[in-house]
Amino acid sequence: GNSVTQMEGPVTLSEEAFLTINCTYTATGYPSLFWYVQYPGEGLQLLLKATKADDKGSNKGFEATYRKETTSFHLEKGSVQVSDSAVYFCALKYSGAGSYQLTFGKGTKLSVIP
């Protein structure tokens, strides 16, 4: 079946440090890949997505590239801010019309300190 594996947290970084959160997946076919962010006490927000191999999703300074050869979708940001402190979830879904079910990784909690 489908599965998503992301690096264990928590991750603590100083402001302006470089961030990488690893995510690898197992799936048949060609899934779409997502990163969601959950700020403290809030629901999920889509951060970025990629729907096919070699696509790069980007938003708010975050980037992730869909690497089919390594089945990975690592999240990166060049300079984190305190406001980036949140839990980040990697997720996949099958492509295709009407397919809206997601499989999530376990989440990685990021804390950015001033």
Next chain:
Amino acid sequence: GAVVSQHPSRVICKSGTSVKIECRSLDFQATTMFWYRQFPKQSLMLMATSNEGSKATYEQGVEKDKFLINHASLTLSTLTVTSAHPEDSSFYICSAGTGNTIYFGEGSWLTVV
């Protein structure tokens, strides 16, 4: 744009009572909605797929008699936690999709005391 709204955002109920959580798609029709549960410090686990006009499809290990799902219209799905117990305390979140996008509700924090 499309929005999914969930209500209530927080609820506290007594052990043994039932509590209903609503999930609405505000400006699109959703024949399918999804209910997830998030345990503390863990990921979101799919509980069930809510199907408009028919029975929900539950994931393995989810008690269908305890977590009642009703999807009576194309814009509303409800999750009722029956005879709630403290171990049911969790964060429940719904989602629905339209076009190429999935939208999540704000989530509902349930505390059973």
